[in-house]
Amino acid sequence: MKKAWSFARDISLYAIKGGPFFYAWMLFLFFFILVGLYTSYRQFSEGLILTGATDQIPLEMFFANFVFTAHVAAAAVLVVAPGYFYHRKDIKELAVIGEIIAMVFVATGITFILYHMGRPDRLFHMIPGIGFLNFPNSMLVYDTIVLNVYLLLNLTGVVYILYNKYVGTFDSKHLARWFTPIVYLAIAWGPLIHIVTAFVLASNARMVPWATAVLPFGFLSMAGASGPALIILIFLLTRKYSKLQINDSIIDLLTTIIAWSLGILMLVFAAEIFSVLYSSTEHAASLKYTMFGHNGLNKYVPWFWGDIGTLIGCFIALLFPGVRRSYNFWLPIVCLLVFFGVLVEKPMVLVFPAFSPSPLGEYTEYHTTLIEFLNVLFIWAVAFLWLTLIIKGAIGILTGEVRYRKSPPRKAVQH
């Protein structure tokens, strides 16, 4: 117990100390958190009427961002899997960072869903025993289960690894008997949460653009692009500002994953666009609206082409070795473009235009409100606050700067 207390204290103290760049980043996040506390209060007291959602477009920015967090959370296993499946020693040490990203992003996704609910105060209706779960029929029930289990799996993994490294009892060759299955389960669970999230959307026959068999493939390939893009950015910052060594080979592996995820994504887009547009039945109406507009309503047209162009451009750029190895300039730029390209695709291409035409032939544009936007920024600010602090604490433990004072001295800094 004393060890656990000391673990929590040491890791927290290490996490909150940093250079001017770190404090500026914290201040930046706290600004949006303070503003967001007020706008969240407004939304929870007055209701979703403060968002831009309507009966025509009942999903807001929160739901769109939730899908994106599922992308990144699922993709974090790409840092865990190579170590455990291919025994790549260089990346196995960093597996815990992947689990932290998965943990924080799935928690962020759950937060977005809380903001999406009309009655968050009644969520206890979903607790079996007290409430009633419409199992096995409702897809949202599956999603609730897989997201919460994924959160628990990763929380267990992160705490186990960090704590054992902290007290000096971690041995990657002799993991606890109960822990190994958890790691493999968590790796399998990553794609699972994403496939289930895709099925939540694809299960609605009337949402024609989503009721397509390529949706899970599109989601997984976008996950494979946006997740590693964020992870590369984190790794590049980590090795620049901390003592933790991260080899180029790891960055190269992740870059390859992004490039070929984008490659598969091109095929998924092409398959969907071709099979819908060639016959051009009523099922094409929504895609045509997104691509070309409808009777002067063309809000999504520039977003669609800009986004597709960005992703294709990033794919082509990553085919050049010069870009892939430009660790301090081109690669971070491409990673940022991929990250935001996939993030923006969620509301502006996947979610909002999919509601036009409505079942009764209405075309609608979505108008995000300021309060909704600030709430989205609030959730992201909290997410990045946790992400920064937990990863920073983990770096302290991985580099050996933070460890239990009575533990045996470590042989060398592992990497």
Add this chain to the structure above:
Amino acid sequence: MSEENNTNPEESADLDNSRRDFLRYVCTSSAAALVVASESSAAAVVEEANSADAEVTVAEFFQGHFVLMSDEEKKQAIARLEKRYSAQYGKKTTVSDVAAPDGVLFGYALDMSKCIGCRRCVHACAEENNQSRGESAIQWIQVMKIPKGNISFSAEELEKGYPEKSRFGDYGVQVGGNAYHPAGLTTEGAQSYYQDEAVPDKDFFYMPVQCQQCEKPPCVKACPVRATFRDHAGVVLIDYNWCIGCRMCQLACPYHARRFNWGEPNLPAEEMNPKTHYFGNRPRMKGVMEKCTFCVQRTREGRNPACLEACPVGARKFGNLLDPESDVRKVLATKRVFRFKEEFGTYPKFFYYIG
């Protein structure tokens, strides 16, 4: 073809001006009216009521799904609601929990050839079922105004099309110039927010759409907490106190039949209908779904839905699908009947026919 939501379409021209002005007055000053009305009439009508009774109690917050309650719990829940609504709206409000009759499957039939698009059903529905008014108006029936095919084709388009010129001729050999003009029953080109001085418009026909009370409702399948479910008589209902507001049912519905209370509903006390049913027209709260229930508060007592009574041309028929003598069964036996969007495999019990 409008991007506006929750708008209150203007009454059609045959309603007199005073009523229209009254509605406008309600729209603009409903919040003030609510306060004034509840303060002045609460004392007169329900003497013992105090403002604390108008709040949701802890017991109501923690109540279970109504269908799963014991008889005693149901009695208490009904008493709680009656007390709260009576205090809130300043009039004696009853909340019924009359069960669905045995041996009954409710069905509805609508004569497309008779409907004139006057939207009296829409407003009768809103008044009967205590929908939100004004800025945040909710309407359970949406009337589509659909162009007749007679305005779809023109001689000017005859030489156009794709390809414009080819060895087979200088007209659209593959795609005719008159393509892309909707004709007949289609939602393409349908208008739901028409504001005509007089109805019917001779170049259009009308199609009212409300909850189709599917035998295989996708909304019920999608609800994570079974807040929405089919009752014994085949009507899809919602426990407003159990709904968690996730809107998966709205995504699942192919008829755009479900409406969400995005904010606190705005129901002026003087317009509130105090004869309510737990699953029907009792006042709703912020953040829950609602929709047509075939007027469960009326039809479970053997009356007709409000929309049927309001229809000036007799386009609407309601009854028991298991009773050969019912109006709706007679329509099914003698008319050319179809279901809207039958390709979704939802098997609605709302039928359209050409009379």
